[in-house]
Every structure is written in C-alpha cells, then in structure tokens.
Amino acid sequence: MxxxxxxxxxxxxxxxxxxxxxxxxxxxxxxxxxxxxxxxxxxxxxxxxxxxxxxxxxxxxxxxxxxxxxxxxxxxxxxxLRLCPMCTARGAIVRARLLSRVMDGVQVEHHCQYIFLTLTIQNVTGPELGDAIGQLTQGWSRLMKQRPVQAALRGWFRAIEITRNNEPGSQWYGTYHPHIHAIFAVEDDYFKPRSPLYLTHDDLVARWRKAMRLNYDPTVNIKATYEGGRKKNRRKIKNGDNEASRGAVLEAAKYATKDSDYISDSLGDEEAAEIVRDYTKALYHRRLTAFGGWLKDKAQELQAVDLDNVDxxxxxxxxxxxxxxxxxxxxxxxxxxxxxxxxxxxxxxxxxxxxxxxxxx
Incomplete structure (x- = not known):
C-alpha cells in the first residue's frame, strides 16, 4: 500500500x-x-x-x-526473512521473552542454576560458511553425548550466531565467525568444592576441541552463576533482578546475524550484496536453535520449542x-x-x- x-x-x-x-x-x-x-x-x-x-x-x-x-x-x-532488519529485531524480542519464560519455569520447578557459554571456531570464508554451520551443529551433538557432559547437565539451550569481520586492516577482514551461544542448566551440587560433576574451563575447551575434531584449542567463554564453589552473581530469575544474567539471555536469544554486517555506510553495494549472498546461501533451511533436557521439556510445555520460527x-x-x-x-x-x-x-x-x-x- x-x-x-x-x-x-x-x-x-x-x-x-x-x-x-x-x-x-x-x-x-x-x-x-x-x-x-x-x-x-x-x-x-x-x-x-x-x-x-x-x-x-x-x-x-x-x-x-x-x-x-x-x-x-x-x-x-x-x-x-532471516536477514530482514525488521523481522530480526522483532524476533530477538520474542525469543528473549520465550527463553526467559522457559528458564524461569525450569528454575522454579528444579531450583537449578545456569551457566552461559560461548563456543567458537576459527573464522571461515564465505564459501566455507555453510559447511562450518553444519560442523557446529554436529560438534554440539557430539559434545552433548560425552559422558561427563551428560552427567553434569540437566538441560541446555544453544543458538548459532554469525558475525563478519569488517575491520579494515585486520588479517581476518571479510571472513565470518560462526559460534554457539549456550545455556547449561545444572543442579546446585555442580558447584560444590571437589564436585565430580564440575567441568573446568580447560576441560570444556578440551571437550569442545574433541567434539569439533579440531587441531587447535578453540576459544570458550564461560559466565557462571557460581565460581569456585562460592556464590557470585547468582541469577535471581524469579525476581529478574540480575542484569548480567539477563544480558546473557538476550545474547543467546538474539538474531543469527547482525544487519550492521551488511547494512553499513562503510560498505560498497557490491561488497554488501556479496555478504547478503553468503548469508542467504549458508542459512538456507538451517535450524539455528535447539533445547535439551529440562529446558526442552519446559519449552514443549510452553509451546516454545521452535525459536527459529516465532510469532x-x-x-x-x-x-x-x-x-x-x-x-x-x-x-x-x-x-x-x-x-x-x-x-x-x-x-x-x-x-x-x-x-x-x-x-x-
């Protein structure tokens, strides 16, 4: 009209x-x-x-x-469409709300705690991006099947995000950085001193490397609700008063790509169109989010399992x-x-x- x-x-x-x-x-x-x-x-x-x-x-x-x-x-x-700025912005709001509801419900029922992680691999070129996303999905599946991980976790959520290096002069300029934002649900016993369930940062790096079948140590960032067996920024989900944790939820639930990667005054139209082409090919028919364990059960109850296709x-x-x-x-x-x-x-x-x-x- x-x-x-x-x-x-x-x-x-x-x-x-x-x-x-x-x-x-x-x-x-x-x-x-x-x-x-x-x-x-x-x-x-x-x-x-x-x-x-x-x-x-x-x-x-x-x-x-x-x-x-x-x-x-x-x-x-x-x-x-996944690259549409309007739809990705609206989708980020809806996904954050639904994911928060799922986490709230699980925390109330099971009194669990959450760990927020980012699991990465090295940057890839545009033609390699689709395969890299597939490898991330397969690597995640292998990680979740490792026995120590299965023993430690009671539930999880993961979302794949892709960013592009648009910094002039960088050796990685023009390459893409696919990575996973993840949320682990664990019981309080996980954080007790000398707990056999506890996965250290080095342990998670080694396990992610094994799951992805890499020949290098990948970067793994962890934001835990507990650290070293002591309370630290414990997430009070019911009251919603922990801004750090809320930010981690928003990070996990946001869009798969940033529109600033291809809608920018610093990019010429031809380069920007090539980025759009790379993203469109790589994301075609891809499922980028998933739940497991307690979080999946609650998501099914709330009809929020498919965060790739939200209202x-x-x-x-x-x-x-x-x-x-x-x-x-x-x-x-x-x-x-x-x-x-x-x-x-x-x-x-x-x-x-x-x-x-x-x-x-």
Missing amino acids: RYANTTHYKLQGVNPAGLKKLDGEGFAWRAERMKSNRLVRLYHLAGYEQYADRVEGCATWLQFRVLGDKRELTTANFCG LIQGEDSTIREDLAEVIEEYGWHFGAGDYVLARRYVNPLRVKREGGDDGD
Missing part, C-alpha cells in the same frame, strides 16, 4: 496522534523499516528478486489496539484485553515520505459490543 494522500503522523516521538511509544519496548519501527529499504536493493544486486519483493512489502501495514497511553501490536504483514506479533506480554481496548489504529508505510502514516483510527467494536451488553447471555 502506498498512502500518497494521507495525513502524515509519525510513529515515533510526540506527534499529532499523541503517540509517545509503541509496544512496551518503544520499538524503532521507522528505523528498522528504513534499513529494510537498503536490504531490498542488496537482494536485487545479489540476484534474489523474490526476497527483495518480500522485504519491500514487509511491515507496510501495522494494526494496534490502544488503551490509554498503552499500545500493543495486533496485526502486521511481516516477511519473516513476530507477540513482541511483549499482552496487557490490553481485546475487548477492553478503546480504539484500533492502523498505520501504513508511506514510501514517498519514508515514514509510517495513520491510515485509520476507530472505536474498538468489541468494546462497544461489551458496553452495550450484547454478549449473547
């Missing part, structure tokens, strides 16, 4: 429509949509015409329910009941103005029906 003759109300900032923030996070609708416009051109250059068309039509129509100064997204036409509408917990919303607002993307416009605003018909007492009783 191209709203050429519509009064122009901005979605962000104070404006005639009275909008201050959209959704609980104050989502940057216009900024993400503007980045999508750049991706459309890159897809055309990379030879993916159908993907370019999908991104061009992404989030061109948004519908919100409104109650007081609160707004919640109810409908939108997202494209769902992008549900960016936050709903706080406005459908029949209590005062008005419905619909916005369309104005291609000429480069912003969203208010296309329609009307009284919520469900609220009118409720207040009129026409409820079928």
